[in-house]
Amino acid sequence: MNTQTGFIFKVLLISTGLSILIKYGGPYTLLEPTTATALTIVLLPSLVIGLVLGWQYYR
Numbered sequence: 001m002n003t004q005t006g007f008i009f010k011v012l013l014i015s016t017g018l019s020i021l022i023k024y025g026g027p028y029t030l031l032e033p034t035t036a037t038a039l040t041i042v043l044l045p046s047l048v049i050g051l052v053l054g055w056q057y058y059r
Contacts, residue, residue: 031037
């Protein structure tokens with residue numbers, strides 16, 4: 001399989017798994033619906049990816 005096709009397939013598979021986890025596992029979390037919680041959930045993945053890529057760049 002082409003590496004680019006494999007990468008797209010992996011991203012699609014992980015996205016599907018995360019969406020299923022959020023849909024069915026979300027009601028069982030004990031998170032309060034506040035603005036701070038929403039901002040953390042939205043911004044944290046981008047910050048983590050940015051830190052990892054920046055760390056690899058300087059390495």
